[in-house]
Amino acid sequence: MPESNLVLIAKLQDMIHDCLKDYVSADEPMAILDFPDIRNCGDSAIWLGEMAYLKDRYRKRPAYVSRIDDFSAEELEQVMPSGPIFIHGGGNFGDLWVAHQDFRELVLERFPNRQIIQFPQSIHYKSKERVEQSARAIGRHKNFVLLVRDEESKQFAEKHFDCQVRLCPDMAFAIGGLKPAAAEFPVLAMLRVDLEKAGDLDVSAYPDVPVEDWTTESARRVRVSKAIGAASGLLTLKPGEVRLRKLDAAAHNRFRRGIRQISRGRAIVTDRLHVHICSLLLGRPHAVLDNSYGKVRRFMNAFSGGTDLSYMAASLDDGIGWARRQAGQATGRGDAR
The missing domain is CATH 3.40.50 (Rossmann fold)
Structure with a gap:
């Protein structure tokens, strides 16, 4: 592999850490929701990057994980009464893959007093009405952190959503060279x-x-x-x-x-x-x-x-x-x- 490529991977891994270090603690439990139980290998790469980041930087694993269809708010609260809730990253923030956005907004509504961090996403909406619905859900929460994978998504989020927005590379880079x-x-x-x-x-x-x-x-x-x-x-x-x-x-x-x-x-x-x-x-x-x-x-x-x-x-x-x-x-x- 070209040396320049290894340098790029290491650089992006450091950028990921710079974005996430304020929200992850070695001692505090955390959850990751919306495990990608689908054939898309790219989503599995993102998940494995999320897990690799936690292992390599903090020697830790999430206290609670779930797919959309087996999520239990009661179990999450029982397992970890405190600590941040992370949502799996990818390219489904918006109304193209609406089940994920519905779930994201449900989590925001269900946990108004917990910090919720969205792992890096790309944003795409077709409907103005759905943008407004998402904006209301985010605005009511007040402690949502949105990591995005490109400048256009960052500009869109800063314009429409009342939350912290940060530019962050895709989590799959945390896997490292193969x-x-x-x-x-x-x-x-x-x-x-x-x-x-x-x-x-x-x-x-x-x-x-x-x-x-x-x-x-x-x-x-x-x-x-x-x-x-x-x-x-x-x-x-x-x-x-x-x-x-x-x-x-x-x-x-x-x-x-x-x-x-x-x-x-x-x-x-x-x-x-x-x-x-x-x-x-x-x-x-x-x-x-x-x-x-x-x-x-x-x-x-x-x-x-x-x-x-x-x-x-x-x-x-x-x-x-x-x-x-x-x-x-x-x-x-x-x-x-």
Whole structure:
């Protein structure tokens, strides 16, 4: 991996700590809500980065964690009557992925006297009415800290929300550098097929370039992750720790799957933010197309653009052309990764 890339990762890790050190204490319990129990490996990367940050900087684990659907306010209060409540980071602050915003605002309403910190998010709203609803929920709380991943989100939040707003890199960088597996083909296209896709990209002109999105884990992998959490010995632990180990196991399985998947390309073309971030952690060259509302471009402008490993492509043709040149150079160096 280029030395400049390692320097960038270390710099972003220090920036994360500068943002979070005022809200995390080695002695005070904390909760993390909205565990990402979904196939998106990028969300698992964020979760593992959140956990890595707490372990590396504070040697601690959260006292309470939950998904949206198994959250219990009563259990949280019983486990930790005091201490900050963190909400998992990502790109769902707004009304595009509304279930997460509904949950976020419910937590603000349910805990008016607890400090609530939002791990770094990208903000995107389509509805003025929903912006106003969020602003009311935040305004009533008075002790909400909103970390955002780009300048546009920061400006939006400062304009519309009455809370502390800070610019912070994505938590996945807290994982640190990764070792890739050997590549299987020159260029891999990792393109979204959901609401945030870059557009209707025509890849038919490139039959030699595999086109994929994050794959879904098999039923066997799901069973394995649950079995890890239910292994012998865990019955002596508190229920919260058992839940945390199960969720961690699921996140690790999904993350390893995603890393294996993108490692198969010697160079990558993508419109996914966390394919970009994971490619930086792997040291893999990658061309980047923006997602539907500018999230990837905004993040790269704030933190991760300008490296030799990443290229902001003007089009799919431009991105594949750049990636092919990078893959050819890697082969010329004898780089089989």
